[in-house]
Amino acid sequence: MTVPTDQHKEGKKDVTFRVFRFNPQVDSKPYFDDYTIPVERGVTVLRSLNYIKEHIDGSVSFRAFCQAGICGSCGMRVNGLSQLACTTQVWDVLAKSREPGIIKVEPLRNLPLIKDLIVDMDPLVDKMKHYSNWVDSTMPEAQMGKKEFLISEEEFLRYDKATDCILCASCVSECSILRANREYVSPAVLLKSYRMNVDSRDAIHEQRLAELVKDHGVWDCTHCYRCQESCVKSIPIMDAIHGIREDAIESRGMKDTSGSKHAEAFMSDIEKKGKLIEATLPIRTNGVVWTLQNLLPMAMKMIMKRRTPPPPPLVKSAKGIKIFRKMFREMTEHVKQDHKSHKK
Amino acid sequence: MKPFDIVIVGGGGAGLYAAMEAMKTNPALNIAVLSKVYPNRSHTSAAQGGANAALGNKAKDDTVEMHIFDTIKGSDYLADQDAVDVLCSEAPKIIRELENMGTPWSRMEDNTIAQRPFGGAGRPRCCYCSDKTGHTILQTLYEQCLKKGVIFFNEYFALNLSVSGSRSNGLIAMNMKSGKVEAFPAKTVIFATGGYAKMYWNRSSNAAGNTGDGQAIAYRAGIPLKDMEFVQFHPTGLRKSGLLVTEGARGEGGYLLNKDGERFMSRYAPEKMELGPRDLVSRSLETEILQGRGFDSPAGKYLHLDLTHLGADLIKSRLPQIREMSMNFEGIDPIEEPIPVRPTAHYSMGGIDTDNQTRTVMGGVYAAGECGCVSVHGANRLGGNSLLDILVFGRIAGHTAAEEAGKFSPGTISEAELAEQFEEIRGGMHTSGRYERYGELREELGQTLALNVGIFRESSLLQKGIADIAELKERFKKVRISDASDVFNTNLMQVLELKNMLDLAETVAAGASVRQESRGSHTRIDFPVRDDANWHKHTLATLVNGKVTLGEKPVTMGRYELQERTY
Ligand SMILES: Cc1cc2nc3c(=O)[nH]c(=O)nc-3n(C[C@H](O)[C@H](O)[C@H](O)COP(=O)(O)OP(=O)(O)OC[C@H]3O[C@@H](n4cnc5c(N)ncnc54)[C@H](O)[C@@H]3O)c2cc1C
Ligand code: SF4
Ligand code: SF4
Ligand code: FES
Numbered sequence: 001m002t003v004p005t006d007q008h009k010e011g012k013k014d015v016t017f018r019v020f021r022f023n024p025q026v027d028s029k030p031y032f033d034d035y036t037i038p039v040e041r042g043v044t045v046l047r048s049l050n051y052i053k054e055h056i057d058g059s060v061s062f063r064a065f066c067q068a069g070i071c072g073s074c075g076m077r078v079n080g081l082s083q084l085a086c087t088t089q090v091w092d093v094l095a096k097s098r099e100p101g102i103i104k105v106e107p108l109r110n111l112p113l114i115k116d117l118i119v120d121m122d123p124l125v126d127k128m129k130h131y132s133n134w135v136d137s138t139m140p141e142a143q144m145g146k147k148e149f150l151i152s153e154e155e156f157l158r159y160d161k162a163t164d165c166i167l168c169a170s171c172v173s174e175c176s177i178l179r180a181n182r183e184y185v186s187p188a189v190l191l192k193s194y195r196m197n198v199d200s201r202d203a204i205h206e207q208r209l210a211e212l213v214k215d216h217g218v219w220d221c222t223h224c225y226r227c228q229e230s231c232v233k234s235i236p237i238m239d240a241i242h243g244i245r246e247d248a249i250e251s252r253g254m255k256d257t258s259g260s261k262h263a264e265a266f267m268s269d270i271e272k273k274g275k276l277i278e279a280t281l282p283i284r285t286n287g288v289v290w291t292l293q294n295l296l297p298m299a300m301k302m303i304m305k306r307r308t309p310p311p312p313p314l315v316k317s318a319k320g321i322k323i324f325r326k327m328f329r330e331m332t333e334h335v336k337q338d339h340k341s342h343k344k
Numbered sequence: 345m346k347p348f349d350i351v352i353v354g355g356g357g358a359g360l361y362a363a364m365e366a367m368k369t370n371p372a373l374n375i376a377v378l379s380k381v382y383p384n385r386s387h388t389s390a391a392q393g394g395a396n397a398a399l400g401n402k403a404k405d406d407t408v409e410m411h412i413f414d415t416i417k418g419s420d421y422l423a424d425q426d427a428v429d430v431l432c433s434e435a436p437k438i439i440r441e442l443e444n445m446g447t448p449w450s451r452m453e454d455n456t457i458a459q460r461p462f463g464g465a466g467r468p469r470c471c472y473c474s475d476k477t478g479h480t481i482l483q484t485l486y487e488q489c490l491k492k493g494v495i496f497f498n499e500y501f502a503l504n505l506s507v508s509g510s511r512s513n514g515l516i517a518m519n520m521k522s523g524k525v526e527a528f529p530a531k532t533v534i535f536a537t538g539g540y541a542k543m544y545w546n547r548s549s550n551a552a553g554n555t556g557d558g559q560a561i562a563y564r565a566g567i568p569l570k571d572m573e574f575v576q577f578h579p580t581g582l583r584k585s586g587l588l589v590t591e592g593a594r595g596e597g598g599y600l601l602n603k604d605g606e607r608f609m610s611r612y613a614p615e616k617m618e619l620g621p622r623d624l625v626s627r628s629l630e631t632e633i634l635q636g637r638g639f640d641s642p643a644g645k646y647l648h649l650d651l652t653h654l655g656a657d658l659i660k661s662r663l664p665q666i667r668e669m670s671m672n673f674e675g676i677d678p679i680e681e682p683i684p685v686r687p688t689a690h691y692s693m694g695g696i697d698t699d700n701q702t703r704t705v706m707g708g709v710y711a712a713g714e715c716g717c718v719s720v721h722g723a724n725r726l727g728g729n730s731l732l733d734i735l736v737f738g739r740i741a742g743h744t745a746a747e748e749a750g751k752f753s754p755g756t757i758s759e760a761e762l763a764e765q766f767e768e769i770r771g772g773m774h775t776s777g778r779y780e781r782y783g784e785l786r787e788e789l790g791q792t793l794a795l796n797v798g799i800f801r802e803s804s805l806l807q808k809g810i811a812d813i814a815e816l817k818e819r820f821k822k823v824r825i826s827d828a829s830d831v832f833n834t835n836l837m838q839v840l841e842l843k844n845m846l847d848l849a850e851t852v853a854a855g856a857s858v859r860q861e862s863r864g865s866h867t868r869i870d871f872p873v874r875d876d877a878n879w880h881k882h883t884l885a886t887l888v889n890g891k892v893t894l895g896e897k898p899v900t901m902g903r904y905e906l907q908e909r910t911y
Contacts, residue, residue, distance in 0.1 A: 023829050023831060024831055025829055025830060025831055026829075040675075041675040042584070042673070042674050042675020042676065043675070044672065044673065053783075053834075053835070054781065054782075054783030055783070057826070058825065058826030058827050058835040059826060059827035059828070059829065059835065061827070061829075061832055061833075061834050061835075062834070063381075063834075064552060065381055065385050065387075065551045065552055065553055066385075066387065066389070066390055066551045066552075067551070067552060067585065067587070068390065068587050068588075068669070068673075069672065070389050070390050070476075070479060071381070071384075071385040071386075071387075071389055071390070071551065072384070072385060073381065073382075073385050086672075087668075087672045089671075089672065089675065091675075114521060114831065114832055115829070115831050115832045118832050121382055121498075122498075125382075125490070128487075128490060129490050132491070133487060133490070134446065134487035134488055134490060134491040135445060135446025135484075135487070136491065137444055137445055137446065139444045141368065143444075144440070144441045144444040144445070145437040145438065145440050145441035145444065146437075146440065147440065148440050148443050148444075148456055148457055149443060149444065150454075150455035150456065151449075151451055151455055152451070152455050153451050153453075153455075156448060156450065156451050159448060160448065160474070163448050163473070163476070163479075163480050163483065164476065166384075166389070166479070167382075167384055196446075199446060199448075201444070201446055202446070
């Protein structure tokens with residue numbers, strides 16, 4: 001299909017698509033190819049890529065299926081930001097483009113590259129399996145189909161937004177921790193885990209949670225907000241992450257300090273890996289402010305709650321909160337220092 | 345590769361339900377699901393409206409019997425009544441089953457599954473999850489399959505069945521990641537590859553991959569296809585892409601206008617206006633365009649769906665999806681300007697001929713979902729009945745194959761056969777003497793189908809369509825694949841899909857030209873009325889010596905006698 005031209009309207013613009021190329025069979029390293037085509041208003045990045053593939057270079061490889069923003073196939077980085085090619089308007093991107101008339105198209109990050117704009121999704125699927133991203137129903141299979149669970153609107157709303165996720169992996173590509181540690185659970189998987197955990201039909205909430213608080217799990221998240229900011233379905237992913245943490249503290253308590261231990265381990269990670277901070281700096285500031293405003297009072301709330309019977313050993317809780325405080329002090333210090341070194 | 349008990353081709357709703365049910369029926373079986381896209385990407389995810397079941401949550405007096413009658417009437421009496429019995433009686437159970445497994449259905453005030461009215465249904469029985477019903481059903485099924493440990497071969501493109509005499513040995517498929525052609529010897533094969541309406545290309549609401557691969561594979565293996573001439577058109581597709589603008593836009597009070605600014609529906613349905621039945625509204629839009637009252641654009645003729653009088657507030661609060669779509673895909677904000685629309689090919693009623701247990705004529709080969717034709721939709725599918733179809737018959741397919749796998753021995757697929765297949769698909773990569781561009785052929789196929797085998801059909805148009813398709817098939821022999829890589833060759837995949845569409849287009853046009861009546865979605869200008877005496881029957885298209893050969897099959901009747909279909 002040609003990119004149609006409604007010249008009577010706004011005319012068209014010549015746009016150069018700078019496309020990331022890599023064919024593992026012949027290329028030792030990736031490179032970019034430039035394709036310049038006329039594009040009119042209303043044309044998406046995907047339609048432009050289709051045009052290039054059909055008229056200029058059939059070997060440019062990318063995934064696309066529904067072309068309507070629902071299947072999640074066409075996630076890629078457009079001028080550095082992970083998004084769906086099929087719902088991204090070329091003219092909108094141009095308006096914000098740093099280099100006039102040029103749109104850079106690259107594959108998603110944090111997943112193994114296969115070819116050109118195609119990355120391997122299997123690691124994400126493996127994580128969904130690892131963290132039991134399914135409802136393990138309280139109802140035995142043999143009983144199914146006979147009667148409905150009664151679910152309140154209130155419960156439905158708890159996971160409604162999370163079920164919008166189309167597994168496009170844009171958030172995965174933007175996640176700052178994944179860049180340093182590919183084993184990290186991933187924002188989309190945290191989101192799905194949360195969605196399962198708040199479903200009253202599910203029977204393995206504890207088991208899933210136990211997995212989530214281990215290494216590479218929920219405590220590794222830095223609250224940098226990048227995932228949420230890049231989510232193509234505007235899902236409040238941070239609510240899910242926050243929710244899992246709150247749940248972990250509430251139901252596993254400070255007696256199991258794995259959470260804070262991991263947080264500590266993570267802090268030392270940051271200390272060792274300065275580059276991590278660098279990569280996440282701009283939004284990290286957000287994250288810390290948010291963390292101080294939200295997570296700390298939340299932890300306090302938890303401890304207050306625990307005053308009611310059966311009272312938990314106070315000393316342990318206090319220890320927990322100390323570690324929390326220490327962590328936040330440390331993080332703030334880091335950010336401040338980094339700000340300074342950045343300004344230099 | 346070790347032979348499989350069951351190979352399921354397709355990871356949409358039908359394929360995933362089949363896999364789950366087969367594992368449930370016999371956990372010892374060795375089952376594989378092949379899909380050309382990751383299962384969660386399948387087109388089932390695009391279904392917004394919902395799935396029908398007479399749960400009686402909303403209308404307490406709804407019954408399975410009423411659902412059966414609505415479906416048979418909707419089908420213009422071409423559905424097999426015993427099959428419709430199965431579809432509708434299983435409906436409440438299967439919707440609850442999904443609920444029990446975690447599908448996030450929207451809820452009524454009394455916390456039961458929510459239901460809403462849908463076209464052609466006498467009671468509000470369409471179960472939904474906001475406007476993402478298909479997506480959430482597909483997610484649930486995929487999650488449950490992961491839980492059960494179903495073995496997936498993702499991004500494998502099925503090429504052909506390996507057949508000895510009248511027996512299937514299993515499946516041959518290309519691994520997209522490596523480009524290798526691999527054998528899947530199997531006792532049984534279930535096709536669940538979805539619909540073929542994408543052959544109308546940018547006059548279709550379907551995903552790029554709804555190219556009827558399973559139907560084409562079955563057809564090439566000598567299995568008959570049924571009722572291929574029945575393709576449902578939706579009245580409002582976006583002009584450029586064919587993507588769907590849902591009925592909601594008209595439900596909220598949108599107008600359909602021609603280039604003279606006239607609300608032309610007053611001519612065709614003075615009472616219901618824009619809210620008439622789908623096929624009638626589609627025919628009305630098409631008539632306006634044919635009679636020269638459409639707008640012109642390089643992307644084709646179109647009409648206006650005008651929402652501007654509804655005001656920014658209503659559009660923003662009630663129709664945000666539609667607004668987003670027209671901004672994303674037409675660059676038009678419906679608050680300020682009307683949306684350019686025209687009818688779009690939406691659903692394929694026809695498919696691989698099966699019995700009520702999803703068996704095809706070939707032992708050990710089954711088909712379910714949009715790629716199969718039982719038939720429950722006859723000449724016209726009701727909204728909300730397709731999701732139901734893929735669930736109910738997907739499950740039956742999984743169960744039947746699991747029960748019957750023991751009856752068949754796995755065939756062997758020789759290295760020579762694989763090598764031959766490999767050579768065949770790679771032919772297009774030898775560039776000498778190959779100059780045809782697949783994009784052009786595909787575009788022309790879509791155009792000739794929309795024009796000559798579209799909403800309005802007529803003998804001379806159909807002859808033109810048939811000739812065009814034959815010519816395109818000839819030109820296809822010279823098609824060029826410009827990507828020489830083995831790794832993830834999407835260029836090659838698109839060419840293989842085009843081949844499948846060309847094979848099937850022939851059967852659609854042939855069926856349309858032989859059926860000299862108008863029934864459901866099939867409208868013949870030269871035979872404007874339904875002709876029960878001669879045409880109350882299914883057509884069967886079989887490939888014999890390289891040519892489409894038409895046969896017929898009686899419609900199974902039951903409690904409901906033939907009646908005129910009026911609304
Ligand atoms: C826009 C839109 C809205 C709709 N809304 C509704 C609605 O509200 N209610 C309703 O009931 N119906 C609706 N439908 C229809 C319904 O969504 C489909 O009929 C149904 O989802 C088809 O499901 P399926 O499992 O048969 O196939 P699909 O979901 O299409 O899955 C096909 C599978 O086969 C695989 N496949 C195909 N070819 C190959 C190959 N060569 N090799 C390997 N794998 C292959 C694909 O990868 C995919 O996994 C709608 C359809 C559209 C287009
Ligand atoms: S908040 Fe940052 S670190 Fe945490 S999951 Fe999101 S992107 Fe990753
Ligand atoms: S959470 Fe959002 S960005 Fe991440 S995979 Fe899901 S839809 Fe995509
Ligand atoms: S192609 Fe499906 S989301 Fe873009």
